[in-house]
Amino acid sequence: MHIIETRKAPNPRRVRIFLAEKGLTVRFEELDLMARALQTPQFTKLNPWQRVPLLILDDGRVLAESVAICRYFEELHPAPPLFGAGAFGRAETEMWNRRVELGLFNRVTQVFRHMHEKMAHLEVPQIAAWGEANKPMVGNELGHLDRRLADHAFIAGDRYSIADITALVAIDFMKPAKLIVPPELAHVGRWLRDVRARPSAVA
Numbered sequence: 001m002h003i004i005e006t007r008k009a010p011n012p013r014r015v016r017i018f019l020a021e022k023g024l025t026v027r028f029e030e031l032d033l034m035a036r037a038l039q040t041p042q043f044t045k046l047n048p049w050q051r052v053p054l055l056i057l058d059d060g061r062v063l064a065e066s067v068a069i070c071r072y073f074e075e076l077h078p079a080p081p082l083f084g085a086g087a088f089g090r091a092e093t094e095m096w097n098r099r100v101e102l103g104l105f106n107r108v109t110q111v112f113r114h115m116h117e118k119m120a121h122l123e124v125p126q127i128a129a130w131g132e133a134n135k136p137m138v139g140n141e142l143g144h145l146d147r148r149l150a151d152h153a154f155i156a157g158d159r160y161s162i163a164d165i166t167a168l169v170a171i172d173f174m175k176p177a178k179l180i181v182p183p184e185l186a187h188v189g190r191w192l193r194d195v196r197a198r199p200s201a202v203a
Contacts (some may be wrong), residue, residue: 021199
């Protein structure tokens with residue numbers, strides 16, 4: 001099996017961090033989305049949405065979407081459990097990962113794709129006003145996380161999970177989006193130092 005990625009893109013990084021936490025090694029193939037490599041007929045046949053990462057199994061089956069790929073590896077290698085443990089733990093982890101993905105990660109992505117000059121050829125139409133409209137929402141979502149992290153070591157509770165991976169990638173993606181974490185969010189700051197110190201963070 002192998003994974004097609006653009007290494008600089010945030011979603012493939014989620015999979016790399018997940019695999020590192022599991023102690024798994026998978027071969028990666030690089031395609032440059034900025035050079036329109038995902039818009040070729042060959043890649044579009046594999047994924048009509050023209051997005052990475054893309055997991056191609058040895059039998060030719062294909063999985064797209066970073067969380068779906070992570071779930072596949074979770075099923076094969078359940079320890080350590082990165083999608084939660086027990087019925088409530090798995091549901092709670094799903095809840096928080098969805099909140100982070102649809103809230104923080106999506107807002108940061110909209111700022112980047114609609115305001116960064118290098119994205120103009122891929123985000124058509126690029127609407128700067130939409131990017132600006134998402135900026136305050138990034139702050140709102142970080143505020144939710146700060147309140148959550150006041151009483152919990154990690155986002156979904158006391159165990160590192162896919163929700164922390166999604167949030168770390170989203171916050172690190174704020175740098176190219178020209179956004180910052182407000183310094184008064186002390187609990188986010190503490191959590192960020194902790195998760196960035198994990199060896200998987202550099203995957």
